[in-house]
Amino acid sequence: MNLESKYNNKLERLGFSYERGGVHTARTMMLAELRALLSFVDATNAARADYLEAIQTANCLGKRSGKTRTLTFRHLADLYALDPSLLVFRALRFFWQRDVDGQPLLAALCAFSRDPILRATAPFVLDFQEGATVTREGMEEFIDAQEPGRFSKATLKSTAQNINSSWTQSGHLAGRVRKVRARAVATPGTVSLALLLGYVSGLRGESLFKSDFTRMLDCSFEKTIELAEDASRRGWISLKRVGQVVEVLFPNLITAQEMEWLREQN
Numbered sequence: 001m002n003l004e005s006k007y008n009n010k011l012e013r014l015g016f017s018y019e020r021g022g023v024h025t026a027r028t029m030m031l032a033e034l035r036a037l038l039s040f041v042d043a044t045n046a047a048r049a050d051y052l053e054a055i056q057t058a059n060c061l062g063k064r065s066g067k068t069r070t071l072t073f074r075h076l077a078d079l080y081a082l083d084p085s086l087l088v089f090r091a092l093r094f095f096w097q098r099d100v101d102g103q104p105l106l107a108a109l110c111a112f113s114r115d116p117i118l119r120a121t122a123p124f125v126l127d128f129q130e131g132a133t134v135t136r137e138g139m140e141e142f143i144d145a146q147e148p149g150r151f152s153k154a155t156l157k158s159t160a161q162n163i164n165s166s167w168t169q170s171g172h173l174a175g176r177v178r179k180v181r182a183r184a185v186a187t188p189g190t191v192s193l194a195l196l197l198g199y200v201s202g203l204r205g206e207s208l209f210k211s212d213f214t215r216m217l218d219c220s221f222e223k224t225i226e227l228a229e230d231a232s233r234r235g236w237i238s239l240k241r242v243g244q245v246v247e248v249l250f251p252n253l254i255t256a257q258e259m260e261w262l263r264e265q266n
Contacts, residue, residue, distance in 0.1 A: 010265045015081045015088025022117040023075045025159050029111045029166035044093045051082040079111045091253050099189025108170035109193050125167050128181040136160045186217040188231035195248050
């Protein structure tokens, strides 16, 4: 096993996913379904089985057939884990109720840590200037260039549509048919989750504010610090700053067992 695989395996214990597949060949990031599900199952410590029961038995998402309900659960579990024993989902739930304005970006950050196609297309979308057009064809070319010939023409087209739709749900794109680059709405909760994801990936200090996760926030270093200070005042995270030295900790979110894993990892 190479070093990268070992590192990925350790992050998988926290809820990251490096599976080769990805929901986006079939669906978008399903923000509306996630909102409905987390509103129906409102206990933050609900088990994965409770989410399954809500979708399959209670049909809280109003799906017509048992097969569709099973598939919907599988897609949502692939994107968001739906398991409170995994840090990535537990953190999503923690901020979800506390920062309603941040929900689209919170969902995107969680999906980014779990869906390889969404993760791979982030640099492509984020590099566009605000107001620039992002076409489906451009997205198709980008996805195909990652692994030429992996997807059929039809799958490539639907995947590109789903991906562009997800980046629209997250606030990075706007428009129904013609997609243009917009600015996502960063909030104290989304900054906290981005910093947490960077922290468990091994980043510390100022580099936490310049990660792939904080890049998703669409805001400057100064604004990110400002929002993190706001989150710290609310008691969501702990931020200490002396001159250029920044320390961010997550006492409410990371368990003692997970801290032990992180110490091993580093």
